[in-house]
Amino acid sequence: MFFVAAMLAILSGFFYAAGRHEIGSLGVAMCQYGSPFCDNPLLALVAAGLAACWGAFVSVR
Numbered sequence: 001m002f003f004v005a006a007m008l009a010i011l012s013g014f015f016y017a018a019g020r021h022e023i024g025s026l027g028v029a030m031c032q033y034g035s036p037f038c039d040n041p042l043l044a045l046v047a048a049g050l051a052a053c054w055g056a057f058v059s060v061r
Helices: 002-019 026-035 035-039 043-060
Strands: none
Touching: 002 026, 002 035, 002 043, 026 035, 035 043
């Protein structure tokens, strides 16, 4: 689950950069298919935080 949280955090950064038109044609394609995430990359970052919390919760021994 921590892997998923890390990937979502990285994707949040990519969506932030794509929304600011900083990564060229890749950003255009990302915003074409994932426009809500380009408009508000905080959604992916919150999902990453929730995945990290869930991973910490289920790994408690």
